[in-house]
Amino acid sequence: DAKTTQPPSMDCAEGRAANLPCNHSTISGNEYVYWYRQIHSQGPQYIIHGLKNNETNEMASLIITEDRKSSTLILPHATLRDTAVYYCIVRVKGLYYKLSFGAGTTVTVRA
Amino acid sequence: NAGVMQNPRHLVRRRGQEARLRCSPMKGHSHVYWYRQLPEEGLKFMVYLQKENIIDESGMPKERFSAEFPKEGPSILRIQQVVRGDSAAYFCASSTGGEGVLAKNIQYFGAGTRLSVL
Numbered sequence: 740d741a742k743t744t745q746p747p748s749m750d751c752a753e754g755r756a757a758n759l760p761c762n763h764s765t766i767s768g769n770e771y772v773y774w775y776r777q778i779h780s781q782g783p784q785y786i787i788h789g790l791k792n793n794e795t796n797e798m799a800s801l802i803i804t805e806d807r808k809s810s811t812l813i814l815p816h817a818t819l820r821d822t823a824v825y826y827c828i829v830r831v832k833g834l835y836y837k838l839s840f841g842a843g844t845t846v847t848v849r850a
Numbered sequence: 851n852a853g854v855m856q857n858p859r860h861l862v863r864r865r866g867q868e869a870r871l872r873c874s875p876m877k878g879h880s881h882v883y884w885y886r887q888l889p890e891e892g893l894k895f896m897v898y899l900q901k902e903n904i905i906d907e908s909g910m911p912k913e914r915f916s917a918e919f920p921k922e923g924p925s926i927l928r929i930q931q932v933v934r935g936d937s938a939a940y941f942c943a944s945s946t947g948g949e950g951v952l953a954k955n956i957q958y959f960g961a962g963t964r965l966s967v968l
Contacts, residue, residue, distance in 0.1 A: 771955075783943075836905070
């Protein structure tokens with residue numbers, strides 16, 4: 740019941756920026772977009788979240804379109820340790836606590 | 851700051867035995883969530899608990915599974931009479947809460963317990 744669409748996989752060269760797209764065309768006006776990643780079956784790691792404005796932290800940047808129907812996670816300088824499955828998540832409508840994980844994007848960073 | 855602690859990391863059980871998975875939330879967090887990840891699948895929400903209360907257990911199988919988060923001690927996910935289909939990674943997450951649709955709710959995950967049923 741995921742409400743997001745992501746490409747199944749992408750490759751990225753080490754040291755280059757990785758741009759991960761996500762479509763969430765049914766997102767409600769007050770719903771946050773969250774990004775998590777899961778490295779080789781470890782526990783999911785929180786990356787960043789946003790509502791309307793672009794966000795940046797020490798790990799990544801999040802660009803949200805003006806209509807909020809899509810977003811892009813940017814890893815500015817990908818390293819081999821960034822190889823993981825990246826999940827773009829919106830909450831189940833009306834249930835702020837229920838994170839709905841889809842299949843995510845498998846990102847492979849190559850040397 | 852210690853993160854979310856789960857134990858054991860690996861658990862092997864024979865069919866029909868009981869499995870108990872433990873989760874200690876991050877310091878200051880009073881909300882706990884359990885998710886299950888079957889092999890080659892995504893994470894699925896199971897249950898949301900606050901201290902001494904089950905808020906939403908809609909993702910829990912109707913039989914054999916139960917969860918608690920007592921006033922003192924860790925949260926426990928209990929699986930009775932395990933079957934091979936219960937083999938999966940079970941992840942616990944915690945948060946500070948945040949009520950309502952407008953609230954952000956950042957959940958921090960533990961490393962998981964990998965249950966193998968022989």
